[in-house]
Amino acid sequence: MSAAFDLAHVTVVRSxxxxxxxVSWSAGPGDRWVVIGANGAGKSxxxxxxxxxxxxxxGTAEVLGERLGQVDVFDLRTRIxxxxxxxAERIPADESVIDAVMSAAYAVTGRWHEEYEGADIDRAAQILAELGIGSLLGRTFGTLSEGERKRTLVARAxxxxxxxxxxxxxxxxxxxxAREDLMASLEMLAASPDAPVLVLVTHHVEEIPRGxxxxxMLRDGAVVAAGPLEATLTAENLSRTFGMRxxxxxxxxxxSARRAAFGHRAG
Incomplete structure (x- = not known):
């Protein structure tokens, strides 16, 4: 796989x-991207x-080697x-955690008449354990805390x-x-050589995991900056992204970020 996705001069207009x-943006094997911007920046x-x-x-968008508009996206989505x-809103409250994870194999939420093999159960249990929530597999989704739900959704994905x-x-x-528990899980995932290309969306730099x-960085639908994390995530670029020093x-x-003190340069 040469690129997970490659966007060239993409514009989206509605009303x-x-x-x-x-927007031009591409991600290659092993990349772990964070996308940062205020509400309405275009992240979603x-x-x-x-x-x-x-x-x-x-503009053009190629995802996993396929050009949007020239491929059956329903098959492509199984790879994402x-x-x-x-x-989360589509998972029934009474669904067990193990079923909420396994049902992703059929691209459904809410187990019905699907038949799962022992390998499916083992894989789901392994993923939950690796994310530090193996003890939850017998619980129902509706009884989980918000942090437990978020990690269950990562396991499902x-x-x-x-x-x-x-x-x-x-x-x-x-x-x-709960945030720190999630960060620990995502840091472990980011460090794994077997993990897929990762894209994490956030408003807050405090939610960027190590690795x-x-x-x-987006503002008003346009790219402010893009590139390696250490060179791109700077006080100057962050200030431009959010429109304040x-x-x-x-x-x-x-x-961590905060408003620059009056009379002092953000550095």
Missing amino acids: GKALLDD TLMQIIGTTIFPTS GFTGTTV LMTDPELLVLDEPGAGLDLG FTHAL LQLDVVDGRF
Whole structure:
């Protein structure tokens, strides 16, 4: 696989408004990307492009070697893992955690009459254990905490052994402890040579796990900066992305940001 996706001059227009404006972006094997931007920056629209649920108004988008508009996207989507609130909302509250994970193999939510093999059960249990939530497999989805749900969704997205994994705001709504548990799971995933190409969407630099390699920063549907994480995620670029002077700090590989003090340069 030469590139997980390759977008060239992609624009998306809806009701006369450009949701994405001339975005070019590509990700290769082993890449772990974080996508950062304020509400309305175009992050969700961009994820829908690489998730093959919408097509560009103009420009070209190739995902896993296939050109959108020239391929059966239903087959292509089986090669992409996705986790977000839209998935969580479709999982029945009384669904067991193990079934919520295994049912991804059939691209369904809510186990019905599907027949699963022992290998499916073993794989789901292994993924849950690797994410530190193996003890939850007999619980029902509706009884889980928000943090436990988020990690279960990651396990579900990994069930089909995807080539591309999109994590859409996995830290949203989590308290500090749950966020740190999730970060530990994502750091382990990022460090695995067998993990798919990762794309994580967030508003907050504090939610960037160690091991992520690249950053894409969006504002008003356009790219502010894109490239290797250390060179791209700077106070200057972050300030441009959010439209205010921000200070960026890094401690032990984790980021934090705050408004720059008056009279002091964000550095």
